[in-house]
Amino acid sequence: MEILDYAFMQRALLAAVLVGITAPAVGIYLVQRRQALMGDGIGHVAMTGVGLGFLLSTSPVWMATAVSVLGAVLMELIRWYGRTRGDIALAMLFYGGMAGGVMFINLAPGGSNANLTSYLFGSLSTVSESDVTAICLLAAFVVLVTVGLRRQLFAVSQDEEFARVTGLPVRALNLLTAVTAAVTVTVAMRVVGLLLVSALMVVPVAAAQQLSRSFAATFAIAVAIGVSVTIGGTVTSYYQDVPPGATIVLLTIGAFIALTALATPLARRRARAAAAAQASGDPAECAIPATRGERTDVGV
Numbered sequence: 001m002e003i004l005d006y007a008f009m010q011r012a013l014l015a016a017v018l019v020g021i022t023a024p025a026v027g028i029y030l031v032q033r034r035q036a037l038m039g040d041g042i043g044h045v046a047m048t049g050v051g052l053g054f055l056l057s058t059s060p061v062w063m064a065t066a067v068s069v070l071g072a073v074l075m076e077l078i079r080w081y082g083r084t085r086g087d088i089a090l091a092m093l094f095y096g097g098m099a100g101g102v103m104f105i106n107l108a109p110g111g112s113n114a115n116l117t118s119y120l121f122g123s124l125s126t127v128s129e130s131d132v133t134a135i136c137l138l139a140a141f142v143v144l145v146t147v148g149l150r151r152q153l154f155a156v157s158q159d160e161e162f163a164r165v166t167g168l169p170v171r172a173l174n175l176l177t178a179v180t181a182a183v184t185v186t187v188a189m190r191v192v193g194l195l196l197v198s199a200l201m202v203v204p205v206a207a208a209q210q211l212s213r214s215f216a217a218t219f220a221i222a223v224a225i226g227v228s229v230t231i232g233g234t235v236t237s238y239y240q241d242v243p244p245g246a247t248i249v250l251l252t253i254g255a256f257i258a259l260t261a262l263a264t265p266l267a268r269r270r271a272r273a274a275a276a277a278q279a280s281g282d283p284a285e286c287a288i289p290a291t292r293g294e295r296t297d298v299g300v
Contacts, residue, residue, distance in 0.1 A: 008124065009124065011127045017227055019188040019192060019200065023204070026039075026142060027200075027202050028222055029154070036198070036202045040195075044095070045067060046067060046097070047064075048096075048100035049068060049101075050116065054115060059130060059134065061186055062134060065182070068185055069183065078093070120195050122190065152168055181201070184201065199249045199252060200226060200249065200252060204223075211263055225252070234248070
């Protein structure tokens with residue numbers, strides 16, 4: 001294929017695949033915890049790290065990772081102790097992160113707001129070899145955590161009180177989830193962009209939930225959707241000369257709409273079958289499983 005003849009596209013496609021895996025893998029826990037917009041907040045904070053990277057002449061990816069991890073930890077601490085003023089503290093953290101990024105990058109030698117564009121909305125041609133190395137290492141960490149600790153993370157995401165009673169280190173697992181989300185944001189910023197990464201963490205999961213009630217199946221379908229749309233968006237961006245981040249997000253939303261349209265008649269058919277089974281006095285075990293909000297997800 002012609003697209004693979006260019007080194008920058010090889011790097012971009014590799015980064016896209018890793019983003020397609022990691023973003024939904026973390027997003028499924030955020031959706032379960034009702035923290036769907038956490039990735040968006042971390043993206044704002046990561047802008048300060050990008051600006052510091054330019055100012056200090058270091059890797060913006062690694063600097064953004066460090067700053068976003070610190071920001072994610074602060075977000076968790078605010079969630080624990082913030083109480084009524086927590087939302088104000090979070091707002092200051094988010095907007096302060098954006099302002100810090102703009103300020104630092106303008107203070108950098110030869111820096112300007114134009115340097116932020118590729119980090120805010122993604123860029124194929126600017127993914128360097130050092131970026132790919134960083135993305136691979138960070139993606140490996142994300143996959144290790146989200147797959148290796150999936151039972152523990154799922155238990156905490158579903159019911160913190162129950163998880164605490166069973167002896168799980170709830171606070172440590174919450175912090176680990178926040179740190180993993182922060183790492184995912186920096187993995188995705190070169191492909192999707194900081195301002196759009198949250199969509200790739202949430203929408204594939206929402207789309208997968210239209211087809212499955214099982215956690216394991218939802219996880220697998222969400223990752224499959226993520227990889228498909230990131231590769232499709234990257235290829236489309238190359239041939240049509242359109243922004244990769246926006247293209248990927250629009251494809252993701254399109255996948256959600258398509259799967260919702262497919263799942264709606266199936267759900268109605270199951271509901272009618274369940275109603276008919278109850279009316280005829282069939283055993284309870286023949287009925288459909290609990291609703292999505294009440295599911296037990298034994299397939300973790």
